[in-house]
Every structure is written in structure tokens, then in C-alpha cells.
Amino acid sequence: MSMQKRVDGIQQRIAQACARAGRDVESVRLIAVSKTYAPEHVQEAVECGLSVFGENRVYEAASKIPACPGHLEWEFIGHLQRNKVMRAVSLFQMLHGVDSLPLLRKVSACAGECGKTMPVCLEVNVSGESSKYGFAPDDVPGALEEANALMHVDVVGLMTIPPFTPDSEDARPFFQRLRELRDACSVPSGFELAELSMGMSGDFEVAIEEGATCVRVGTAIFGSRT
Ligand SMILES: *Cc1c(COP(=O)(O)O)cnc(C)c1O
Numbered sequence: 001m002s003m004q005k006r007v008d009g010i011q012q013r014i015a016q017a018c019a020r021a022g023r024d025v026e027s028v029r030l031i032a033v034s035k036t037y038a039p040e041h042v043q044e045a046v047e048c049g050l051s052v053f054g055e056n057r058v059y060e061a062a063s064k065i066p067a068c069p070g071h072l073e074w075e076f077i078g079h080l081q082r083n084k085v086m087r088a089v090s091l092f093q094m095l096h097g098v099d100s101l102p103l104l105r106k107v108s109a110c111a112g113e114c115g116k117t118m119p120v121c122l123e124v125n126v127s128g129e130s131s132k133y134g135f136a137p138d139d140v141p142g143a144l145e146e147a148n149a150l151m152h153v154d155v156v157g158l159m160t161i162p163p164f165t166p167d168s169e170d171a172r173p174f175f176q177r178l179r180e181l182r183d184a185c186s187v188p189s190g191f192e193l194a195e196l197s198m199g200m201s202g203d204f205e206v207a208i209e210e211g212a213t214c215v216r217v218g219t220a221i222f223g224s225r226t
Helices: 003-021 039-047 058-067 082-091 101-113 137-148 168-189 204-209
Strands: 029-033 052-055 073-076 094-098 118-123 153-159 195-197 214-217
Touching: 003 029, 003 039, 003 204, 039 058, 052 058, 058 073, 058 082, 073 082, 082 101, 094 101, 094 153, 101 118, 101 137, 101 153, 118 137, 137 153, 137 168, 153 168, 168 195, 168 204, 195 214, 204 214
Parallel strands: 029 052, 029 214, 052 073, 073 094, 094 118, 118 153, 153 195
Antiparallel strands: none
16 A cells, blocks of 8 residues: 555544544644654655654654755654753654653753753653653642743643553553543643643554544554564
8 A cells, every 4th residue: 555545544534533522633633653764754754745753763863854854843752861852852843752850851951052942741651551651640740840940841741652452442541541631730730731642553543532632653654663
């Protein structure tokens, strides 16, 4: 199947999930996760109408982004090491997966040095799996309070990765819990937390039904990574 057909199919499924949930299709952004894929593949995706790309390695992105068309938006979706924050802040328009207070502070400091304010999503480890990065749900209110005092980060929302499962329905409770956490935190924290970054190739429709505003889709667009 051509990439155009795959992208069209995904857009259609996004629209159908929005319709089921009574949501406006414009309320969901498709982030094309291009990690491990070369600039030629990004170019092909651009020709299919995509313009927002996600990467999870700073080093890889630093060589890829300059080799791609200049008008694209790049968002960092992975675990960010402290010594790569400055680079990430200058390369990316948004950071998903900010998973600790020290990292949040560092992002603010680096963004300040670059003269910008960085939009970020806090990653929440909803499932509590020890293999996963992210704030424990109970720690999110405190992190938001701390974020209020940081001048150069704007916490625009929450992000999560549910446990891997072949049945996307199994992911639904984790998406629900992220949305409930957002609803509970938004007013007291003073952050609108408009973004819910959740849903990947295998479960983006369920995520949209549960309120996702950005879905991070890789293999369903580019094919499986080797
Ligand atoms: C790789 C990755 C994705 C995309 O996963 P696919 O299953 O290929 O769609 C989404 N989010 C994060 C954080 C990732 O690392």
C-alpha cells in the first residue's frame, strides 16, 4: 500500500473516531513519528499532506531536521536526557514526555537562555509500570505548582503511554485516567492543560474517543521499524 493510502486511511479513522465521540476533527493533531526513518521518508510524508513530525532521539533529529523541508513542525516525544535539553529546546517546537521536576527546571532554564518559552506535556505513568518513565499521577499537582514558578515552560497538557497490549480496548482505562487527571488538575493549577497526548498506531482511535488532542503515529504511516 502506498504511504498516501495509509495516511488517507488514518485520517479517515481519526475522523470516524471524532464522529463517534461527538468531537470536531480539527481538535485532533496527527503527529507523524518519523524516528528511524530517513529524510526521504519525511519528504514523502510531507507530500501526503503531513506537517508535524515526532522524534525520540535528539542526536538523530539534529541531523535529520536540517535535511528536511524547513516549514515543518518537530516535536520531541521521548525521554530527554538532561545533557541534551539545550539541543532539544533549540530543535523542537514542543516537548512531550517531560517526566521529572529536575528535567522541567532544566527545560525552563535552557528555554530562557534561548529567549523562548517551551510548550511541554508532562508524561504521566498512569499504569505504574516500573519500566516506564513519568510522574506518578499523585505527583502531578505538585509538579504543576512548581511549574507555575518556572518562567520559560508552558505546561500545555499531559502525555501517557499505556501498557502494550494487542487489544486497543485494554488501553482505554489508562486514557480515561489521564483525562480525569487533567480535568482534576486544570483549574487548581491555573494551567488549561488543553493537550492530551495519547494514542499510537495501535490505539489512536480509542485515545481519540477518550479525548486525545494529539496522536503520535509511526508504523501505521511509515511501516514497521527494523
Ligand atoms: C515510537 C513512538 C510512538 C509511535 O509508535 P507507533 O506504534 O509506531 O505508532 C509514539 N509515541 C512514542 C512516545 C514513541 O516512542
